[in-house]
Amino acid sequence: MWRRVQSRNEIIGAGWIVRAVVVCLFVGGSCAGYLWQKSQVHQLGQAIRGLEYDLEQLEKGNAVLRQRYSVLASPRELDQRVEQFGLDLRSPAPEQILRIRDSGGRSDVSTVQSLGYSPGRLSRRY
Amino acid sequence: MVVRTQLRRLIVFSTLLLLGFSVLLGRLVYIQVVRHDELSGKAFKYTQRTYLKQTTRGDILDRNGSILVSTERLKILCADPSRIGDYYEPLAAILAEHLDLDEADLVKRLRPRFYTNSLNKVVIDPHVRLRARITEDEWNSVKQLMKTVPLADEDALDKDGKKFLTALRRWAIYTEPVDSHRRVYLNGELAAHVLGFVQTKERVVGRQSVFYARGKAGIEGHFDQYLQGVLGWRTTETDSRRREQVALRSMDVDPVDGLNVHLTIDAGVQAIVEDELKIGVEASSPLSATVIVARPQTGEILAMANYPTFDPNHPGNYETRNRRNRAISDEFEPGSTFKTVSVSSAINDNVVNLNTRFDCENGHIYFMGRSLHDDHRYSVLSVQDIMKKSSNIGAFKIARRLGAERLHYYLKEFGIGDPTGISLPAERAGTLRTVDKWSGLSISRVPIGYEIAVTPLQITMAMCVIANGGWLMNPMLVQHLSDPNGEIVMRYHPERLRRVITEEAAQRMTRALETVVEDGGTAPRARLEHYTVAGKTGTARKYIPNVGYTRSKYYASFIGFLPSEAPEIVISVIFNEPRGSIYGGVISGPVFQGIAKKLTNYLNITPSRELKLETNRPRGLREENYARR
Numbered sequence: 001m002w003r004r005v006q007s008r009n010e011i012i013g014a015g016w017i018v019r020a021v022v023v024c025l026f027v028g029g030s031c032a033g034y035l036w037q038k039s040q041v042h043q044l045g046q047a048i049r050g051l052e053y054d055l056e057q058l059e060k061g062n063a064v065l066r067q068r069y070s071v072l073a074s075p076r077e078l079d080q081r082v083e084q085f086g087l088d089l090r091s092p093a094p095e096q097i098l099r100i101r102d103s104g105g106r107s108d109v110s111t112v113q114s115l116g117y118s119p120g121r122l123s124r125r126y
Numbered sequence: 127m128v129v130r131t132q133l134r135r136l137i138v139f140s141t142l143l144l145l146g147f148s149v150l151l152g153r154l155v156y157i158q159v160v161r162h163d164e165l166s167g168k169a170f171k172y173t174q175r176t177y178l179k180q181t182t183r184g185d186i187l188d189r190n191g192s193i194l195v196s197t198e199r200l201k202i203l204c205a206d207p208s209r210i211g212d213y214y215e216p217l218a219a220i221l222a223e224h225l226d227l228d229e230a231d232l233v234k235r236l237r238p239r240f241y242t243n244s245l246n247k248v249v250i251d252p253h254v255r256l257r258a259r260i261t262e263d264e265w266n267s268v269k270q271l272m273k274t275v276p277l278a279d280e281d282a283l284d285k286d287g288k289k290f291l292t293a294l295r296r297w298a299i300y301t302e303p304v305d306s307h308r309r310v311y312l313n314g315e316l317a318a319h320v321l322g323f324v325q326t327k328e329r330v331v332g333r334q335s336v337f338y339a340r341g342k343a344g345i346e347g348h349f350d351q352y353l354q355g356v357l358g359w360r361t362t363e364t365d366s367r368r369r370e371q372v373a374l375r376s377m378d379v380d381p382v383d384g385l386n387v388h389l390t391i392d393a394g395v396q397a398i399v400e401d402e403l404k405i406g407v408e409a410s411s412p413l414s415a416t417v418i419v420a421r422p423q424t425g426e427i428l429a430m431a432n433y434p435t436f437d438p439n440h441p442g443n444y445e446t447r448n449r450r451n452r453a454i455s456d457e458f459e460p461g462s463t464f465k466t467v468s469v470s471s472a473i474n475d476n477v478v479n480l481n482t483r484f485d486c487e488n489g490h491i492y493f494m495g496r497s498l499h500d501d502h503r504y505s506v507l508s509v510q511d512i513m514k515k516s517s518n519i520g521a522f523k524i525a526r527r528l529g530a531e532r533l534h535y536y537l538k539e540f541g542i543g544d545p546t547g548i549s550l551p552a553e554r555a556g557t558l559r560t561v562d563k564w565s566g567l568s569i570s571r572v573p574i575g576y577e578i579a580v581t582p583l584q585i586t587m588a589m590c591v592i593a594n595g596g597w598l599m600n601p602m603l604v605q606h607l608s609d610p611n612g613e614i615v616m617r618y619h620p621e622r623l624r625r626v627i628t629e630e631a632a633q634r635m636t637r638a639l640e641t642v643v644e645d646g647g648t649a650p651r652a653r654l655e656h657y658t659v660a661g662k663t664g665t666a667r668k669y670i671p672n673v674g675y676t677r678s679k680y681y682a683s684f685i686g687f688l689p690s691e692a693p694e695i696v697i698s699v700i701f702n703e704p705r706g707s708i709y710g711g712v713i714s715g716p717v718f719q720g721i722a723k724k725l726t727n728y729l730n731i732t733p734s735r736e737l738k739l740e741t742n743r744p745r746g747l748r749e750e751n752y753a754r755r
Binding site for chain 2: 041042044045046048049057060063064066067070071073074075076079091092094095099
């Protein structure tokens with residue numbers, strides 16, 4: 001019995017044990033690392049999904065707000081508000097408008113001018 | 127000895143191990159290589175999913191960037207009856223109350239239905255659609271409701287019962303992965319005929335149903351291919367709980383949203399026009415009416431309104447006649463407004479000038495055995511007065527001097543008988559027969575606006591020729607198309623089609639048209655206090671098939687522009703079968719005046735006449751209050 005143990009010790013030395021432990025640690029570490037990486041990938045995937053969902057919701061919310069803004073800025077809505085709040089606003093009479101003559105053209109008349117027309121009188125709006 | 131024995135054992139053991147691994151390896155090769163396609167297909171069938179990504183239809187905006195039409199994304203509410211089991215009746219009652227649905231119908235839908243699947247197994251249909259369109263808020267409220275929905279006394283349930291109830295709350299009600307959507311016309315009836323409407327359809331792509339809107343009329347119809355966009359899709363894998371594994375996405379193609387269409391229509395101008403049209407309609411109860419506002423220099427359409435109208439949010443609630451854009455699809459005999467075309471042609475050919483005088487035969491003349499008469503008796507009138515008084519006999523004599531061939535040539539040049547090419551579907555060309563098909567009487571009828579038919583848009587563009595110095599413009603309804611990021615991808619420019627008359631001839635005609643709104647003209651009610659107006663009235667009898675021209679039904683119209691010395695806007699007002707008065711100057715003139723008054727202010731057009739500025743009035747004080755002081 002003693003001889004067999006002694007011979008085994010002769011075959012498997014301390015160096016081999018260390019090597020085996022290192023190999024086991026490496027394999028175990030690799031497995032753990034692989035699992036950790038997979039877990040991270042999964043968690044990041046979930047995070048990406050969550051953020052994509054948030055982005056989608058924000059885009060939807062943005063679209064809704066743009067629509068609401070357009071409704072609030074529409075002529076009908078403004079007229080209704082003016083009436084609702086009794087603001088008694090109305091367009092000024094022509095003689096109430098001070099017009100300052102200028103020699104310049106208007107901002108977006110290039111197309112019209114390129115066609116050979118003189119700048120018209122809608123200069124303030126279009 | 128021991129070593130040899132151990133070595134033998136080692137060799138035998140290694141050999142067995144190798145054989146074992148060889149068998150495993152062979153099996154692995156058999157599964158992974160030989161049966162790869164078959165087995166991977168089966169595996170993917172359970173884990174791989176392809177989701178379609180819904181595209182968003184482009185918006186339609188006015189010239190100032192205000193959204194007129196947009197798209198609201200909605201969800202499709204579904205249920206899985208296999209997870210509802212025997213709770214379908216109480217659940218139907220709760221959902222019906224919460225979503226305002228018919229309870230009996232909901233019970234029928236939620237009751238488990240069996241069918242045989244592809245594996246020849248009898249299973250419960252796991253997909254029942256409850257409502258095609260619910261908003262995000264409604265869906266969130268349903269989710270909250272399902273978390274606490276009281277379906278049974280949980281304390282009385284066993285473990286399996288509780289588990290089933292938990293799964294029901296979590297999975298029984300869900301939404302489809304692809305959203306539905308609804309087209310929203312934010313201003314209701316505003317510019318309804320220009321915008322058009324859509325029809326929502328459902329189609330199956332792959333194994334998923336997708337809702338999409340197909341433009342049926344107006345801009346929606348004409349620019350449908352640009353507005354639509356392209357669907358995207360995502361191929362990915364899910365886990366046992368149907369959660370997507372983002373890392374295993376194999377294909378992810380984003381949808382391409384539709385392009386936005388920016389119109390030349392101004393929502394403010396359109397609102398003013400529709401308000402004034404409504405007042406006019408209430409006053410004269412016509413069968414239909416049309417108003418168009420255009421910029422003569424560029425051909426841009428600022429407003430286009432029709433009566434009767436409709437709400438494009440619910441087009442199905444209205445008759446077809448309400449949905450028709452009469453500005454481009456209704457042909458009518460314009461009557462005297464057409465004298466603008468025929469007389470300016472004669473002026474352009476130098477056949478007449480404004481002072482050329484014609485005997486108007488005291489209001490009655492026979493030509494080719496048929497009578498032609500004026501509303502009032504005129505003896506000798508100048509060309510300018512012929513326009514001012516709208517003498518039919520005078521216009522006929524001018525046209526006869528011009529000749530049928532030349533008249534027909536000019537009518538074609540003015541765009542009569544050809545579609546204008548506006549970016550709208552279903553435009554009519556009008557009717558203009560070739561000269562060889564004219565009767566001997568035609569030379570007395572065509573110059574005064576009979577025996578031909580035009581659309582309101584054609585006659586408006588013809589008036590633009592006078593207003594802009596002789597050029598026929600291509601009517602512009604769209605400024606540009608932009609992508610969802612706001613980048614312009616296609617721009618439309620004003621386009622001169624051809625010079626029809628000389629600038630001098632146009633100016634002469636303008637001078638003649640200015641007299642129409644003066645005292646003694648046919649449309650003093652279209653006059654403005656601070657702006658010069660040039661225009662022409664029209665009162666045309668309607669032709670009734672098998673009856674002829676009736677004395678009881680008329681088209682009353684007024685088409686004019688202002689300021690006449692430097693025209694900025696052309697406004698055409700056309701009433702079909704007005705009640706009460708029949709005259710264009712009486713029916714359409716005031717509507718023109720009402721629109722013009724507001725537009726000059728809205729568009730900030732400089733008055734034609736010098737005004738004395740009221741500087742003493744305190745700022746913000748109303749006119750009448752100031753006057754009372």
